[in-house]
Amino acid sequence: MTHADHAIVVEDLRKEYGTTPALDGLRLTVPRATVQGVLGPNGAGKTTLVRVLATLLRPGGGRAEVAGLDVVRDADAVRARIGLLGQHAAVDEELSGRQNLELFGRLYHLGGRRAASRAGELLERFGLADTGRKPVTAYSGGMRRRLDLAASLIMEPEVLFLDEPTTGLDPRGRTEVWEAVRGLVGGGTTVLLTTQYLEEADQLADAVAVVDHGRVVAEGTPDQLKAGLGADRVDVVVRDPARLAEAAAAVGGAAGAGTADTAGTGTAADPGGVTVDRDRRLVSAPVRDRMAALTATVRALDAAGIRAEDIALRRPTLDEVFLHLTGDATRNARTTDTTGMPEPTTEGAAV
Template structure:
């Protein structure tokens, strides 16, 4: 597998404020690579640089084998971009929108029409192609946006928070579309604030904070940074939380509103047995006890907190 995107030591400042501070990023071809980070971490700035919409101050960026600064036209021929906000015309039908994008990309009338039909079929919009986009659901509109970004069959697709504002059904529709793209060989770089989205879609995840990558790996590798498995205990009486916390291993996290204690464990079954016995011995009643892997949300909060420290 070759590297389709290579970012090395990239810096970008706005009026003296450093948006990117030595960003390094490598994205393998034919994969989904998610970039996570809090607001202001530099995610959108990085995408705009990789998509040739913004010039970086220092460092190098190569996309599909071409330098984005010296070969910007070659990069643009090989990429698609789906931004945070809809780019389609709501008064036009779905097919009209796609034909318009095709003509803007100099496909010619016949090829633009053929490509529009192919994409409508691919994204399950064939029956709605003549309906005005303003009558589309949120998920349908976002799928049409995605179709428009693929009008030229790009090698690399940048998705900048593609499911913001969508309900769970609409989000699932977009996820399925992304999976089908990658199955066809497209490389996808995804920025998102939905941790579940990265967990569901990404082959690899980079966490950005303060304009640089603070962690990189698969979802499982990042979760392992929190020490493997965790035990969650929900006590029936909130007043028992302090005593219960003393019985759990390590320094457990306490959520008073949910009456929840959560602690890392190394030996799953031994920890479960010991916790049950300790709670019973102390006369503390538990509503639920669960062994689980850390969530990507916990990893994200842990890593970005470290980056901010």
């Protein structure tokens, strides 16, 4: 596949805040009409990457192309071909949905008639036609986010950047946005999606790049990343939390996983062995032979007199891949990047 087949090409991209790199030689290629997920803990460089690709930041080194155009040399032309949905709503809540979209159209110099026509098209496309004249204050969270998404599509962009588009939405609102994104890709739009909802990447992304410390540390389809973590797992919910350590030893032995990891509090994570989640009374272990391990686990628990509320076989999750690759789960709670400065946010619905 040549560069001409890709909507986004990033080569050795660098950007520093102070003396600490936010992007440190990052490489990424995204085929046209696909969804590329970008995962990473806070401060990993996700938003900085989006801002560089959207021409809001100049890179410190390397190069990037969007829609076949250099983001530095051809910045104006890039802006005419992209849309951007940031982390924060950009619509005016006092205006109606239609008024918001017509306003964005006029800002793009579409003219009154074309702006009105385009607003009507987008309201219909995103299932907002019946609410187009209501003020945005009357919209649900999912409806507002769909309106944000519609605003980012005023100019029918070739490439759309979605920076954590469903943060704060309830499950219904997230599903509404997901359906809208699938429809866009079906129409030929390329989407780059940053998210910390692992389920979102699993649902939407054709490929996922895991970013940490400004570099891509792993990439592939969600299934490839899960397969790379290793075997399937057996999960056991133990009735008596006081017997978790015994259960971990029994499950680990039956599954052939070795010594159990039974940390004192919270979740003990060791993707190569047994994990214990005390809050959920859950013991999990990798298995080599699914059915043999399940039978052996039931027998081992019965022999030890340990009662289980549930036993299930499953594949590794993207959450486990994420924690394994980034190495430090506590980083997800951070609100600043590695320089101690807040990582820039992407405000505004459209570039």
